[in-house]
Amino acid sequence: MIIKRRRIIKKDPWRHDAGAQDLPPGPVFVPLKRWRREREGLLSRAREGRLGLSLRPDDDVDEIAGDLRYFTAIALAFAAFADGRGYSQARLLRARHGYTGEIRAVGDIRRDQLSFLERCGVDAAELASGQDIESSLDAYGEITVRLQPAADKEILIFHRRFQRARGAGRPGAGR
């Protein structure tokens, strides 16, 4: 069960590569190392949309930029919820490298991280065990004012105020 675009997906087809020689037949996230080692063998899977990439917090997103088109989804690993590197990785994937597939947060993901993850371009999440997935959805609506742009097409608050003062913006368009 995962959250995707603020909705609960009961049957998530994706699996994580457990390191076995043979990958499961369905969609699977492979680590960067395996992609580099078995690239040729994984291409047909990629063409069928069954290949995802899983990145560790210290993987350099820029180094994999040329290969992003092969991955239907990317999983960012959070070893601890207080490790914020994944937020920057997600923003780079979206803004710099134009990645439009699913970006999923996995690992120590908790309710109170969901909203900022979303703003950085993470559109799916596997919650840590023990988290109540139903009530976690409430986290998205808690803070509706956004003062700065991220991966969410938000505009800088000063631009918004300026537009509004000139009558060009929509008053109250604070989302």
Next chain:
Amino acid sequence: MYRYDEFDRRLVRERVTQFRGQVRRYLEGRLDEEEFRQLRLRNGLYVQRHAPMLRVAIPYGLLSSNQLHKLAHIARAYDKGFGHFTTRQNLQYNWPKLEDVPDILQELADVEMHAIQTSGNVVRNITTDHLAGVAADELEDPRPYCELLRQWSTLHPEFNWLPRKFKVAVTGARDDRAAVQLHDIGLRLVRGDRGEIGFKIFVGGGMGRTPVIGKAIRPFLEKRHLLSYVEAILRIYNLHGRRDNLYKARIKILVNALGIDEFRRQVDAEWARMRDDGLELYQAEIDRMKAFFAPPEYEELAENDGRIRLRRDTNPIFNAWRQHNTVAHKVAGYRIVYVSLKAPGVPPGDLTAAQMDAVADLADKYSFGELRTTHEQNLALAHVRQTDLFALWESLKSLRLATPNIGTLSDMICCPGLDYCALANAGTISVARQINARFDDLDELYGLGEIRLKMSGCMNACGHHHVGHIGILGVEKNGEEWYQITLGGSSGNRASLGERLGPAVSRRQVVDAVERILRVYLDRRLDGESFLETYRRIGMPTFREHVYDDHQKKTDNKKGSLAA
């Protein structure tokens, strides 16, 4: 000052509701200890030695009188009737109840205040020169840029989980009163080659366990790029700062590991790729922000009023106060008045609720309803008519807020220490009290001139001891409190870190040691030379020799050796 609009108001209101929910989930056992710790820190709430501690943000140290009244009300209703002003221009309450904190935050929101990001590994309160907008040596008022940075960094989704806390300071004056080279990012308004004003940027300064003077990363940045450049620095830090060791996680460690040139190369490469992604500030937006900080409507006054001269001649105590606790204002006929929070016997920076209310009233009466907090843990009334000085002094005196000691030894900076703080290794407030008792003669204090004594109760250096002309660091050895003394630190333009005098001294010896240091200064100083200047001229050995040798002989005779 900046006034909230509907966006700001909604943001703080939503944040209070969010935190109320987090507290409820925690109390119901649905939020684990560590996660709640991280969430409450981002709302200013620590759990300290005796009770929670709530740190309220005072953005760049600017307060209105109605905000100070509210702080007084909170002190009375939810705490023990006082608050503690910090070295980062904020206010701390030391005894709130966890269950009450959401209500306190709601009360703050009612007067356009909050406690967002006053703790945790996030961008903290932006600090600045407490004389911003009124100092004669100012190139430009830094506060509009502080507020632009404050809003941009508030609940920034990418930087809520940095490797470690992140402190930014801005100055617009020739004399740096904001210690910009001791911040993770320091910004100094400077004039560029074509006469336009922009920022010189320092990075990687800081105190704590590994004190470092910040390095210049960029000699000149156009104002319009302020936010994008700072974001580029933060992204490099967020991705590459160390997360394996709490004590090596500040940006200064990354900058030192890479070297400033390589760090600059990485930031510039990042910046080149994102500087046009929606963070550029337009002049109209900067101007709009500047309008919030426009000067109050001053009267046209003569610089010297005969009535003042008369008072000065006839009342020596007023004269001393005027000389030490007020400074020149850039507008004729006005002075800037320091409200000393360093009365003898009172913990530095503490103010009672009754004093807060009274000072807020004085701000209304004499200073356009505006107050500032200083990083030296005093308050300032920035726009006082010269002709009002005597009446203001009388009022402050009756509140015990007119100790004429600004800039002297007894105007010391001091963290809360072992008495309040869970991290501290040694007491500080009691040592401050001892020093004040020893140097209680005002003429003696004035004779010592400008001396910055700064004291921290542990290596985290909240009392900024590294940059004290005399720094005192409390350490714990075998369950006893000892004090490490440093000399020659400064947070000014020629920022420097204090050098260790020698082995730590015991609690009962620390005041003696300070006295001996000062005796060396008085014996060796040249005409008009300050303590720092004398120290820089004659160096450490003379001080070391006199403090320890002299002390050694004396204490050997009495109670054994000084050195541990």
